[in-house]
Amino acid sequence: MRDAILAIDQGTTSSRVVLFGLDGEVLQFFQHEFASSYPQSGWVEQDANSIWEDVFRLCSEAVAYASLNDLRIDSMGITNQRETVVFFDKTTQLALSPAIVWQDRRTTEACRKLIDAGRSEFVKQRTGLVIDPYFSASKIEWGLKHDSKVQEALANQNLGVATIDSWLLYKLTYGKLHATDSSNASRTMLFDIVEHRWCEELLALFDVPQEILPRVMNSIDDYGSTADGLFDITIPICALIGDQQSAAIGQNCLTKGDGKCTLGTGAFAMQNIGNEFCINGNGLLTTILFSYKGTITYATEGSVFSSGSTMQWLRDSLGIINHPRDSEKISASIDGTGGVYLVPAFNGLAAPHWSPDARAMMVGISNKTTRKEIVRAALEAVSYQCHDIFSGDLPESLKVDGGMSANDWLLQHLADILQCRVVRAANLEASAWGAARCAAIGHGLLDLASDVTISGDSFTPMMKKDERQQLLAGWYAAVDSCIKLNA
Numbered sequence: 001m002r003d004a005i006l007a008i009d010q011g012t013t014s015s016r017v018v019l020f021g022l023d024g025e026v027l028q029f030f031q032h033e034f035a036s037s038y039p040q041s042g043w044v045e046q047d048a049n050s051i052w053e054d055v056f057r058l059c060s061e062a063v064a065y066a067s068l069n070d071l072r073i074d075s076m077g078i079t080n081q082r083e084t085v086v087f088f089d090k091t092t093q094l095a096l097s098p099a100i101v102w103q104d105r106r107t108t109e110a111c112r113k114l115i116d117a118g119r120s121e122f123v124k125q126r127t128g129l130v131i132d133p134y135f136s137a138s139k140i141e142w143g144l145k146h147d148s149k150v151q152e153a154l155a156n157q158n159l160g161v162a163t164i165d166s167w168l169l170y171k172l173t174y175g176k177l178h179a180t181d182s183s184n185a186s187r188t189m190l191f192d193i194v195e196h197r198w199c200e201e202l203l204a205l206f207d208v209p210q211e212i213l214p215r216v217m218n219s220i221d222d223y224g225s226t227a228d229g230l231f232d233i234t235i236p237i238c239a240l241i242g243d244q245q246s247a248a249i250g251q252n253c254l255t256k257g258d259g260k261c262t263l264g265t266g267a268f269a270m271q272n273i274g275n276e277f278c279i280n281g282n283g284l285l286t287t288i289l290f291s292y293k294g295t296i297t298y299a300t301e302g303s304v305f306s307s308g309s310t311m312q313w314l315r316d317s318l319g320i321i322n323h324p325r326d327s328e329k330i331s332a333s334i335d336g337t338g339g340v341y342l343v344p345a346f347n348g349l350a351a352p353h354w355s356p357d358a359r360a361m362m363v364g365i366s367n368k369t370t371r372k373e374i375v376r377a378a379l380e381a382v383s384y385q386c387h388d389i390f391s392g393d394l395p396e397s398l399k400v401d402g403g404m405s406a407n408d409w410l411l412q413h414l415a416d417i418l419q420c421r422v423v424r425a426a427n428l429e430a431s432a433w434g435a436a437r438c439a440a441i442g443h444g445l446l447d448l449a450s451d452v453t454i455s456g457d458s459f460t461p462m463m464k465k466d467e468r469q470q471l472l473a474g475w476y477a478a479v480d481s482c483i484k485l486n487a
Contacts, residue, residue: 002027004071005440006062006235008055009432010080010164011243012036012101012265013312015051017058018432019066019073022445026429028065030058037098042105044347045098048086051164052095052171056230063231076226077239077439079246079431080164082187085139087150088160088167093175096149099164100139103305103347107138108356119205124279126192126199128286130354134303136163137189141206159212163188165240166214172237174227180214181221181240182296186288191216193288194277196296219245219290220442238442239435244268244301245289246434251399251425253289254297254448262431263404266350267304267382269389272297283352284389290438292448302351302389306344306360307382308404313346314378320371328409331376339364341478342377344385345486351389353479357486363478379410383417384475390418397421401430408457416463417472426456 004027009016014034019027032054037045066073083102088095100106111131114120123131133139140161143150153159162170166180185191185198190208192199198210217223223237241249244262248270251260259271272289280286280300289299306313311324321327343349345358362377382404390398398420404410405424415422427433440446 001070001072003445004066004073005436006059006073006076007432007436007439008059008076008078008168009243009429009435010051010055010078010168012081012103015054015058016432017055017062018429018436019062019071020433020436022440024427024433024437026427027071028062029429030061032058036101040106042108042347044101044104046084046101048088048095048099048167051099052168055168056171060231063233067232073233073235074445075236075238075439075443077241077435078165078168078237079241079243079435080168080184082163082184082242082244083134083136083139084164085136085143086162086164086167087143087147087153088162088170089153090158090160090175093171095167096153097143097147100143102134104139105133105347105356107133107142108348110138110141111356114205123189123202126194126202127186127189128193128277128279129189130285131189132354133348133356134350135187135189137202137206137208140208144207154209154212161212162214165242169223169237169240172226172230173224174230176227177224178214179217179223179240181217181219182288182291183219183242183245184240185216187242193286193296193298196291218292218294220292220438222442236443239438241290241435241438243431244270245287245299246438247401247431248272248289248299248434249437250427250430250432250434251401253399260399260401260430261386262402263307263382263400263410264402265308267307267386269302269386270299272299274298283354285351292441304382304385304389305347305350307385308402309346310342310344310378310381311404314375321375325407327375327379328407330372331379331409334372334376337364337373337377337380338366338368339474340369340373340377341474342374342381343478343482344378344381345482349479349483353388353483355483355486358482359486361478361482361485363481364474379407380413380471382410383414384472386414387417387472397423399423399425401425401428403428411459412462415459415461416468419461419468422459424456424458
């Protein structure tokens with residue numbers, strides 16, 4: 001019988017369950033896509049109860065597959081979309097309201113007031129974050145102030161607040177454990193990432209009672225087991241970790257200086273900075289990469305809110321592509337965009353601009369512009385936004401993973417714009433593998449020194465310097481116009 005690790009990878013557009021061998025081989029995966037809802041401009045919501053139902057069904061399928069294929073599931077790890085907030089009733093164990101997704105911007109004005117009140121440095125020194133609607137704190141505050149179901153549960157002392165990892169853990173253990181890990185806690189803007197505790201001053205700033213929040217544990221830790229009778233077997237839960245941190249571990253970014261970029265719904269670049277907390281001076285965030293046996297490893301991170309989601313917009317809203325993968329062939333079929341730039345600020349601009357009011361815009365359109373130029377401009381925008389993140393410290397080599405990293409044209413353009421070698425993971429399931437790897441470590445089957453990553457294709461810069469500089473100049477002008485227009 002072969003050992004296997006089950007990883008739950010609950011993302012922004014789909015839930016995935018992956019069975020891995022201890023060597024990182026994908027034995028089988030199960031996936032279900034789901035949609036977000038947009039009840040108002042800038043609002044993004046999801047059905048947390050449906051997310052759980054999807055994950056439960058996928059896990060059940062994985063357990064059945066393992067039984068039929070002589071696999072022994074030794075342990076489970078959970079990785080998740082971060083910052084998304086779930087309000088639930090501890091009595092019914094059901095979500096009270098739609099989950100407020102990380103992309104949601106409804107708290108922009110509340111965040112602006114905090115910035116105007118001079119609280120930015122205070123928040124940054126304790127959390128490594130900037131004050132922005134992206135993070136969980138203002139979303140929790142909004143629910144406590146505006147959602148009557150949430151207020152009623154709070155008054156009845158039945159309210160629980162969770163990020164997606166802790167929501168799934170709560171359901172998997174049938175309410176026995178309301179906990180999160182430090183990597184997810186570090187994205188709430190309520191957690192002191194130096195003291196490793198919920199920060200009383202931040203809780204007071206956002207008027208959040210600590211008793212509704214989960215207990216914070218190590219990323220690799222004993223999270224109990226799945227509830228008796230939930231599946232045909234009981235599975236130890238040995239790891240919880242945010243998806244971008246998990247991808248970094250899946251890419252073996254365990255040494256100070258190692259970096260990766262996950263190209264998914266958004267694009268998220270992360271670099272290991274070791275065990276000492278320090279503030280980044282280039283508009284990037286400092287966050288917890290992972291924690292194990294009481295030791296914290298930190299990372300800097302730059303976020304792009306819209307990359308893969310821009311491709312979905314081209315498909316679902318504009319109808320100019322049939323599938324996101326069509327963008328590769330279309331982009332390669334023309335020599336350029338003809339001066340067209342798309343700034344995909346559908347949910348504001350993240351690092352290093354941090355402009356929550358910015359909204360998407362397209363510039364340089366002429367009567368010769370076709371859908372091909374628009375598609376290529378959308379794909380090029382991914383590279384330009386990644387360049388914005390790394391402009392202060394361009395890497396010599398960048399590891400990439402995520403669904404969009406299957407696009408060869410994009411990775412070549414990224415190498416050209418960043419002027420560095422781009423290395424694609426042989427296993428694009430880096431986020432899921434990171435969670436599985438952590439779970440295997442927590443169960444004593446692997447250790448941190450076990451490097452089971454395999455590099456895949458490599459892309460080296462080919463673009464001429466003058467062409468690159470001209471393209472970037474046009475991008476800078478487009479972004480500047482976008483920010484000024486929405487100021």
